[in-house]
Amino acid sequence: MSANVTVRGSDDVTASEPTAVQTAGTGAEGAAEATEAVTEAARAVGRDRTVAVVGTGTMGQGIAQVALVAGHPVRLYDSASGRAEEAVAALTARLDRLVEKGRLDAPAREDAVRRLHAAAELDELADAALVIEAIVELLPVKQQLFADLEKVVGDDTVLATNTSSLSVTAIAGGLRLPGRFVGLHFFNPAPLLPLVEVVSGFATDPDVATRAYATVKGWGKTPVRCADTPGFIVNRVARPFYAEALRVYEEGAADPATIDAALRECGGFRMGPFELTDLIGQDVNEAVTRSVWESFYQDPKFTPSLAQRRLVESGRLGRKTGRGWFSYAEGAVRPEPHNAPPAEAPARIAVRGELGPAEPLIGLFEEAGIKVRRKGGNGYVLLPGGARLCLADGETAFEYYTDEIIYFDLALDYARASRIVLATGEHTSAESLAEAVGLFQALGKQVSVIGDVPGMVVARTVAMLADLAADAVDRGVATAEDVDTAMRLGVNYPVGPLEWAGKVGYERVRDLLLSLHERYPTGRYAPSLATARRGYAEEGQDS
Structure with missing residues (x-):
């Protein structure tokens, strides 16, 4: 006993x-x-x-x-x-x-x-x-x-x-x-x-x-x-919410406050992963992550974070010890997310092709008094200075040696999002970045500019959540309805990951993961067969 x-x-x-x-x-x-x-x-x-x-x-x-x-x-x-x-x-x-x-x-x-x-x-x-x-x-x-x-x-x-x-x-x-x-x-x-x-x-x-x-x-x-199965539904599917934020931080693309703000104010999550793990306890969250990883025989999709391990080893366990990613000492001031300085919005833009889940932005731009010209193309916004504004797709801006590329992150609802996250490459001029910043500020949104990390923050997180959720369903862990219900109620997600993937499109989710897999060839981002099947089914319906 x-x-x-x-x-x-x-x-x-x-x-x-x-x-x-x-x-x-x-x-x-x-x-x-x-x-x-x-x-x-x-x-x-x-x-x-x-x-x-x-x-x-x-x-x-x-x-x-x-x-x-x-x-x-x-x-x-x-x-x-x-x-x-x-x-x-x-x-x-x-x-x-x-x-x-x-x-x-x-x-x-x-x-x-x-x-x-x-x-x-x-x-x-x-x-x-x-x-x-x-x-x-x-x-x-x-x-x-x-x-x-x-x-x-x-x-x-x-x-x-x-x-x-x-x-x-x-x-x-x-x-x-x-x-x-x-x-x-x-x-x-x-x-x-x-x-x-x-x-x-x-x-x-x-x-x-x-x-x-x-x-x-x-x-x-x-x-x-x-x-x-390890982690059941919630503790299995939820791992990327923490893991992808930690990966972006470890790559030096953004600080914890900005990453939290991106997922909260752009992604619609109630709390960011850094503030949430401080509330849970870094030791508890890291132990669950490690347990799931070990139970899946160290599957790279569940790999724990070295940065979080160091935080636990230092005794900074979050609110219960007075310090984690943030300080909770009396009088401590919480770090603010990065906010780009005010910039002038362009008077007109061109939209080439369809923007997919970012299509609602077109109406918002027009409501803000910005003239929008539609043309055929591969799905991006063309700024007056010639830079292309693209929805995060798993690639990086620095790969385009001769073009100015600015990535913007996925949002749960672009109309309600209070923040937009941008990433630029080495070839993007300050003038082009200012045009992009001013464009979104004209919609009344704060803008955070982070490092050129593939898949940005929200898009890669949602893609990984959807991938693990689809894999769990296809393996018979639970029904799609129960998975989405569990994630909404168990960790307070704004929508279930499968519902979100349905809105974004599994073809887009699959392609984003394939792009991430190409840039991080460890197996972590390789789309599951469940995601691949759904993606190719959508592709077949579109053809």
């Missing part, structure tokens, strides 16, 4: 989503959804059945609160003497605060307190219909716990782990009945965040996974189904 119940949370920040009732359809479609909901509810663990939580750290208490408020009798167990009783007291105090805030009435609070109990011995969990473990992330400790639980609970009890980094299959490997074992990966803080990854191990019975899914859905959560 484990005496250590320290729980490491997932490296996620998330948002809320309307409940299934709010989003249900109408007519025949709505009736079908309602019938499915009734069927799922019938499979869920009944509210009169006990839910046991083993491990009373932050995550364990959060999961217990969710089950308790949903109406279950809840029993808390911890191998450390007195911890379960302390957790009951802490949960009671949380319920009191919910009453004070008007989110729970007094009778409901009293009823919940009556259903909450501490267990002094593991034997006291014998009548539980569902046991969820939230203890230390050590495989042997978890395996021993569930071996002990199997001697106590009935054969119909569902056993679940909240692991964020270990194999569900491996934890259940020594069980007598591994089919009743499932992963229920809640996100921290569990009472507030809606996403739960329902992870089926190699031996998990499909009916058990469905029962677990229905149970957490009945608790008001948004469950997604996934197979037992």
Whole structure:
């Protein structure tokens, strides 16, 4: 048995989503959804059945609160003497605060307190219909716990782990009945965040996974189904959000504040990767990255960052230590992103061909009073001085020896973006850069000029996220809908990576990755077969 119940949370920040009732359809479609909901509810663990939580750290208490408020009798167990009783007291105090805030009435609070109990011995969990473990992330400790639980609970009890980094299959490997074992990966803080990854191990019975899914859905959560692969959905697909920003920084193309601003103000992400990893903890984020990389046998797509490793080794772990990428000392001033000085906008521009996902810029330029002349071509903006303004495509400006090339980054929504990022090559004149800067400033946007790095910041990040997401779907890790849902709710992305790739075009995503692969021939950027198939399918439809 484990005496250590320290729980490491997932490296996620998330948002809320309307409940299934709010989003249900109408007519025949709505009736079908309602019938499915009734069927799922019938499979869920009944509210009169006990839910046991083993491990009373932050995550364990959060999961217990969710089950308790949903109406279950809840029993808390911890191998450390007195911890379960302390957790009951802490949960009671949380319920009191919910009453004070008007989110729970007094009778409901009293009823919940009556259903909450501490267990002094593991034997006291014998009548539980569902046991969820939230203890230390050590495989042997978890395996021993569930071996002990199997001697106590009935054969119909569902056993679940909240692991964020270990194999569900491996934890259940020594069980007598591994089919009743499932992963229920809640996100921290569990009472507030809606996403739960329902992870089926190699031996998990499909009916058990469905029962677990229905149970957490009945608790008001948004469950997604996934197979037992390293990182599950969120921690697998999210790696490029951090990795590409770190790569741009390591190449000296931009500072952390500017990279964060690019992804936040241009890409539409809620937080930039540097400020987010400071919040998560550099040690936690780096450990998850390293775990996924090692679990995939050091696949170059998941290679950790040396710069982040050095930050961890220096003890600069983020907010919890007072310093990470940024300083959090009292009175510390956060560095500002690079903003180009004011420049005069050109009176007219020419647009050669279609700009793809940047096509909405044409209307914005015209609304700003800039005359736009359309001509045939390969998709770029021709500035008055002769420089070409191109959407990031994985190439670099310095490769064009005789032409002036300025790259601009991908945006989630060019109308709403408050910042545009540019990159220039050695042959681009100051006058041409000023024209490009003034052009975007005329739209009311801040402009950041960074180094000539292929794929810029947002475009390469989105391409890599989409590639890993498509690969996960084609490998049967999860459905496309569940992948996008998980990424929106698990890490608060503005849209799911597959939806975003659909808007950008898989042909463009594939070509950008191929260009990156040509410039970084390590295998990191080689498009997956899933992305290649989608890209060539689009290309065939266009021909």
